[in-house]
Amino acid sequence: MAIDRVILVGFMGSGKSTVGRALADRLAWELIDFDDEIERAQGQTIVEIFRESGEAAFRGLEAQLTERLRDRRQAVLAPGGGWMVRTDLVDVLRPGSLIVWLRARPETLYRRHLGQGVQRPLLAGERPREAIGVILAEREQYYKKADVAVDTDGKDPATVADEIIARLAGVNHLADGEDR
């Protein structure tokens, strides 16, 4: 089975959206950014959804979107940083996908989070740097279930995208060999 879907997972600020854009452009595949899709469908920002409906409701919307994408091919998917924790959702999309963990050091995540100017409810408290450490410690075990990990510290999105393309070519080459 050809791998014709890439799922970028990783913590908030790991670069899923920017790397996703670079990767989708190179592959001429579509980019589906989960947060953008959810905001568009709901007519509300992520912050508003968390504030007015709560985190559980947001997780429900992520689950619904995942189900809708089950058969989407030739796509780069960029779910939010909490998606990988839902292993049942990961199972829906894993067939035919290369799941890539964009790994970064906590200091890098903190710096990128500040630089992006994106509002993130889970980092909106008074101590975002500490929050990153705590949440990352909880989630790392899930991110490790990705097929490959790519270190992103000190790399620009284009470099990371090129590395992912090389990994994708590698797995598809192996799959070709199995078919013969």
Ligand code: S3P
């Ligand atoms: C979340 C990450 C966010 C967004 C929401 C929750 C998380 O997406 O989905 O604020 O639980 O890690 P990004 O990872 O794109 O920031």
